[in-house]
Amino acid sequence: MQRSLNPVSRLHQDEVQARILLATTYPFFLAAAVVQRVLPQARSAVAQPRRSVFAEARAMAVSAIPFVFMG
Template identity: 65%
Template sequence: MGAVMQRSMPASSRLHSEAIQFRIILAATYPFFLAAAIVQRVLPGQATRRGLLPVRRSVFGEAKAMAVSAIPFAFMG
């Protein structure tokens, strides 16, 4: 029996593990995205130069939206 048997995690356990990893990465990166959201708020953006009305979320909501949209790239592969 030269074959090595691998045990795989049940799907629910793997999903739970990925959810925990997502939350950890979100907590670790949120301060950086918060700083970026504050800088974007302070500096005039392209939308205001073109006369478009920007979507006004709170700085915290904007930081979370940026983090949640960027973090899935960490799980690709």
């Protein structure tokens, strides 16, 4: 009789997979963030605080990763 995976082990596996996905997708999102900064955009009248390019790339990558685990 086989034993199912421990829930803690499963959570650890998901965390490791998420870190690997973050590490592999981060360079693409970093390139996208740099391109967004370089391209001229319509500036809004109200100045909004901007994150660094690295923080913006991380935010994009972190927001995209959950879609991989859906379904």
